[in-house]
Amino acid sequence: MKNSTLTRRTFTTAALCGAAVLGVPIVRAQAKLEKTKIALAVGGKGAFYYLPLTISEQLGYFRNEGLDVEISDFAGGARSLQALVGGSADVVAGAYEHTINMQSKNQFIQSIVLMGRAPQIAFGVSPKAVPNYKGVADLRGKKIGVTAPGSSTNMVANLVLSRAGIKANDVSYVGVGTSAGALTALRSGQIDAMSNVDPVMTMLEQKGDVKIISDTRTLKGTHEVFGGPMPAACLYTHAEFVQKNPNTCQALANAIVHGLKWLQTAGPSDIIKTVPESYLLGDRALYLASFNKVREAIALDGMLPEEGAKTALRALASFEPSVKADKIELSKTYTNEFGRRAKEKFKA
Incomplete structure (x- = not known):
């Protein structure tokens, strides 16, 4: 018994030394977490955009x-980003493009695991507010609802408008959140059009309250809008946090990929049983209709494709003067190391 224990120890020591010589990151089976209590900020948790986060939380995968x-x-992704920058959050569940935007301001944040492989954002016009709508140019001077100014919904609206020659300051952006307040804002005429996520947009669409003019809730629609794959929700944090807390980042990635794996085979009834009742916005059938619409937009394995990072940079640089494509180092905006290990662990 003693000899076998020594043999195991010798083997383990030799393996670790070999890994060190090769420069391969060492991942121990029960690696000690540098930080166990994590403050995580999110903008609009009840949206399908962040469903993997909710699933991992509700099913105890973080624990x-x-x-x-x-x-x-x-209320929106821009606010959760502010929490990270201000120091009240360790990690953000937010849009990948924020990592590019922040690098253009000399602040380095990094995606550690991908939750969405399409933005799931739809842009719609209110037939009541703009009854004679003929094209995007008709939105000049209008009030556009977004989850929060500066959020990914704002980014998609900017992209759509810019292609019709409309600049961001040619319209008024109004933060409306991602739930009941967004429904009320459009239906009451506080805004003329809206860029938002599901289930809100499907609910408005099915009731005839919006006419969808741009849709990234499917992979096909995303390709049509962005010209390529567009990574969406991810967990991101300061690059310094990643360097100091690799085991903690691995644990976060593991929890999310575990949730992604569960979602691959979950049925509508499983989703209903798992998410909080408030997510349904009072209409279970429409919530499930929304889920079916965005299901393929959910990431499968936590990995962010290199081509997707290039698409995001191209899109941002097309309408954001501060983002210079040749000045951005995309390799510093994300890492797939944690996602890769989590994918192997859960066979995602």
């Missing part, structure tokens, strides 16, 4: 990884 994650929900 399984030894993490105590406290989630703060903000």
Whole structure:
């Protein structure tokens, strides 16, 4: 018994030394987490955009990884980014393009695991507010609802408008959130059009409250809008946090990929049983209709495609003067190391 124990120890030591010589990151089976209590910020947690986060939370996957994650929900992604920059959040569940935007301001944040492989954002016009709508140019001078100014919904609206020659300052952006407040804002005439996520947009669409003019809720629609794959929701944090807390980042990625794996085979009834009742916005059937519409937009394995990062940079640079494509180092905006290990662990 003693000899076998020594043999195991000798083998383990030799393996670790070999890994060190090769420069391969060492991942121990029960690696000690540098930080177990995590403050996580998200903008609009009840949206399908962040469904993998909710699933991993509700099913206890963060706890399984030894993490105590406290989630703060903000009105939109720009607000959750502010929480990270201000120091009140360790990690953000938010849009990947924020990593590019922030690098253009000399602040380095990095995606550690991907949750969405399409933005799931639809842009619609209110037939009541703009009854004679003929094209995007008709939105000049109008009020456009977004989850929060500066969020990914704002980015998609900017992209769509810019292609019709409309600049961001040619319209008024109004933050309306991602739930009941967004429905009310459009139906009451506070805004003329809206760029938002599901289930809100499907609910408005099915009731005839919006006419969809741009749609990234499917992979096909995303390709039509962006010209390529467009990564969406991810977990991101300061590059310095990643360097100092690799085991914690691995645990976060593991929890998310575990959730993604569960979602691959989950049926509508499984989703209904798992998410909080408030997510349904009072209409279970429409919630499920929304889920079916965006299902393929959910990431499969946590990995962010290199081509997707290039698409995001191209899109941002097309309408954001501060983003210079030749000045951005895309390799510093994301890492697939944690996603790769999580994918192997859960066979995602």
